[in-house]
Amino acid sequence: KITLLYLDLCSRMAARYDGRGIEHDDLVQVARLALVKAIRRYEPGHAPSFAAYAVPTISGELKRWFRDRGWVVRPPRRLQELRADVNTTRAAIEQQSGRTPSDLQVADALGATVDQVREVDVAATGFSPLSLDCSPADDDRPGLEAYLACDDHALESADDRVCLTEALTELDDGERELLLMRYVEGMTQREIGDARGISQMQVSRTLRRITVRLRDHLVDAAGPDGDTVEPPLTTAS
Structure with missing residues (x-):
């Protein structure tokens, strides 16, 4: 009966701590558990009234709850x-x-x-x-x-671009010019052959040899478990 009589007191004391990041129902539960603790420990004659003993007990439990978990x-x-x-x-x-x-x-x-x-x-x-x-x-x-910060796919491939740049420095001027004509200027193998006075087959073989060298360089730079950029294989056109 004592518990039922003081349930409203628990709700009012819990409401003082609303809006501080803990659900109201959780605060009420803490206050009610403190009320039960006060009922078990209360000794008539040691306090003016049960309410005078229960209020600081409930308040102390609520403050400790916030201190430890809030x-x-x-x-x-x-x-x-x-x-x-x-x-x-x-x-x-x-x-x-x-x-x-x-x-x-x-x-x-x-x-x-x-x-x-x-x-x-x-x-x-x-x-x-x-x-x-x-x-x-x-x-x-x-x-x-x-x-x-968000994922930057361009940044993820920065190492590959650095390795590819290093690989390109190992090519001679003629090989780099061939790559420029094919992959930057977009010329066909036939157009490259006409411009350089060689056959389309020679252009194709040279491009394939260059791309294999670039791939090998990237694989060596990445190590056994690294990811590498695969240079495009040439196709006849």
């Missing part, structure tokens, strides 16, 4: 403990003055430094970190994921 990015223990004092002091000053106190006012009231108060505020973001889908300015601009 942080996505857990700050040092000193900041976790100072955070409760900062929040309580800030709320008290705001209630008295009717306006939000400055960090300096909170620090003076606590006997702490302004840097410590600001460090606590920064650490509090560990309860609910920003999603990568969230816009930095909460508007229609791209989210944070738009600024992250």
Whole structure:
């Protein structure tokens, strides 16, 4: 019966911690378990009333839950403990003055430094970190994921391009000119043969010999387990 009588108290105390990154139902469950613990430990005569004993017990369990499990990015223990004092002091000053106190006012009231108060505020973001889908300015601009690095296929083939460049330096001027005419200028083997005064068959054989040399160079550079770019084999045209 005592448990049922104080279930509403558990819900109200759990609601104080809503919006801090933990589901309300989980907070209520923690509060109810603390209530059961208080019922088992309560000894009449050691406290003015059961409520006077149960409230700090439930509050302490909720605070420990947040301290141990509520942080996505857990700050040092000193900041976790100072955070409760900062929040309580800030709320008290705001209630008295009717306006939000400055960090300096909170620090003076606590006997702490302004840097410590600001460090606590920064650490509090560990309860609910920003999603990568969230816009930095909460508007229609791209989210944070738009600024992250993405796969760059051109970068992945950079090593292959370097190796291919080295392989090309081993060719003589005539061989490089032949590759230029075929694969850069797009000339057919017949057109190359006419331009150089040789047969199409000679052009084909020379291109095949060059591509084999390039392939062998890339294989040697990549090692036994490396991936290499296969130079295109020539086809008669």
